[in-house]
Amino acid sequence: MATAAEEALPKGRPAKARPVRPKLGRDDLIMRAFMVVIALYLVVALALPLYAMLSKSFSTFRFDLTAYEFQVSDEQGSFAVPPVSAAALNEELQAVPPENLATNGDGRLPATSFFPDFSFRSPVMYRIRATGDDASYLIGSERFAGSRWQEVDSNDFRRVMLRPVRDIGLANYATYFSTPSLFRSVENSLIISVISTVITVLLAFGFAYALNRSCMPFKGVFRLIAMAPILVPSLLPGIALVYLFGNQGMLKAFLLGESIYGPIGIVIGSVFFTFPHAMIIITTALAISDARLYEAAECLKASRWKTFWTVTVPGARYGLISAAFVVFNLVITDFGLPKVIGGQFNMLAVDIYKQVIGQQNFEMGAVVSVVLLFPAVLAFTVDRIVQKRQVAALSARSVPYQPKPKPRFDALAFVYCSLIAVFILGLLGVCQFAALIKFWPYDLSLSLKNYAFDLMDGGGWDSYYNSIRMAFLTAIFGTLVVFIGAYMVEKTRGFESGRSLFQLLAMLPMAIPGMVLGLAYIFFFNDPRNPLNALYGTLAILVVCTVTHFYTVSHLTAMTALKQMDREFESVAASLKQPFYKLFRVVTVPVCLPTILDISIYLFVNAMTTVSAVVFLYSPTTTLASVAVLNMDDAGDIAPAAAMGMMIFYTNAGARILHLIVSKGVLRRTQAWRFR
DSSP, X not given: XXXXXXXXXXXXXXOOOOOOOOOOOHHHHHHHHHHHHHHHHHIIIIIHHHHHHHHXXXXXXXXXXXXXXXXXXXXXXXXXXXXEEHHHHHHHHOOSOGGGSEEOTTOOEEGXXXXXXXXXXXXXXXXXXXXXXXXXXXXXXXXXXXXXXXXXXXXXXXXXXXXXXXXXXSHHHHHHHTOHHHHHHHHHHHHHHHHHHHHHHHHXXXXXXXXXXXXXXXXXXXXXXXXXXXXXXXXXXXXXXXXXXXXXXXXXXXXXXXXXXXXXXXXXXXXXHHHHHHHHHHHHHHHTOBHHHHHHHHXXXXXXXXXXXXXXXXXTHHHHHHHHHHHHHHHHHOOHHHHHHOTTOOOHHHHHHIIIIITOOHHHHHXXXXXXXXXXXXXXXXXHHHHHHOOOSOOTTOOBOOOOOOHHHHHHHHHXXXXXXXXXXXXXHXXXXXXXXXXXXXXXEEOSGGGOGGGSTTOHHHXXXXXXXXXXXXHHHHHHHHHHHHHHHHHOOSOHHHHHHHHHHHHGGGGSOHHHHHHHHHXXXXXXXSTTGGGTTSHHHHHHHHHHHTXXXXXXXXXXXXXTSOTHHHHHHHHTTOOHHHHIIIIIHHHTHHHXXXXXXXXXXXXXXXXXXXXXXXXXXXXXXXXXXXHHHHTTOHHHXXXXXXXXXXXXXXXXXXXXXXXXXXXXXXXXXXXX
């Protein structure tokens, strides 16, 4: 017999089944809570600082003289004279020109500017009040606002400072794009980035092709050498190029009168420090080639040249495109190299530094940061789109390509890789040589005096120890946050909207240049109204900034490892009524331990070498080795800067070796199942 609800439905139309939502258990709620906590970390450490920086870029500050009134007493202390506005006084005296009324957020204008006969010994009294809604002023360090009169004597009146009024608009951007010297940096950055990308990708492709398509000897050695630039800060190749081609360089004549300070030096240095990144990506793309395609080309009697263009290049095209965008992003956002060897050739990242450190113009620094965001975000977005369109290059029937010995080609590949290795080792060797000589080029005797960092203007040995401490903390806490966050995203049931939002937040740091993130931290954490203001100037904020800056690659690495684990593990644990954290501890962590170690060493090495993300955030007690290299170079202590750079290299190399040893031990103890 039909129910009343069924009779109410139109005939011929079946009742819609309501989706059955699985009942959330205790584990589901805890996992979602973990995900929310880490998402809040990313919001506080990334989204809110970027918002603060963006709002700063739209802020202009100007002294509104119509918003202040003064009243001066007679010698008996009577205020019989009517009040007068600061604007009227300025119109009469022309004390402050109109162009000087524009200022920044920290601008201050002495009230005594409008009283040319002022004397702090005068017996007269002064009154001041603000008539505008946003107007305020300082008496010493105390801030006042509103229309209530404040009365001070002559001695205190000299400490009265007018504060600027904030306006929201596009005035800063109009100023930026109408200033040729500033806007030229956009053109310079784009040109240098494109040239460096083309050269680096071509050289890296040739190197990767030689490693994957030849039978030349010492492939492992060449791979090891190619990875060396990752272990040094980007400032180091600039220092090496100064010793090679600078005004007193060993090979200055080879430049035929051209200067290394400028585009030439930036391009050469950019090729050096971006080469391993491009090589890794292209090597991966070439390593998955299907040997059957080459056999088919051989059967069709295609020439080697035609096979190269119809099989090899199309098969590696996604790797080439991805490598190009990665290199472009690294070059256009790099600060250290153009700062050391750029000379008068301005680039966007250096402009941010000049505006903030040199001119204390934080608003214009924010504008340059937003401008720098556009090409960086565009390159990142296009790269992600290209990767999504990539299809599987290997199928279950694919046959791995195994190169056959070809004496002539193998010899050519060996010579080519040797030249690249000489280029990389040569720059590192020059830095080490410079660090050991007494005084270039007049006294070439060996000495360790350049390692007396405590005698240099850069931070001393404390900077080096701070870097190691910060790198360890970044590796430990960063790995915990990243891996737990990736686990919650991958293994949490349902909650699609929350997981998608988390993924968006996790991918965002890769598109944010280090200089932009560091400047955003100033605006957000240095605000006295922010409850997190206590972090500013501490080692903790350097750790937070570094973890956030390198979050994306670590997150993707963890997600790749977690996706390889079958969801049956969770089903079995649920059937046995085991909590998720026990499964995480007993199964997930041991299986993914090699990946966890890879994430930790990645964070450690980058924490040791980063400059741009931390150059605005260190304090006198938290200077870092990479920043010390910059400061010593600025002070003219180039040899000690090279010595500190090589200390970073040896520390990272030692960490890599230790990581390799530990990883092998971990594989033997916990990953025996992989080799059965």
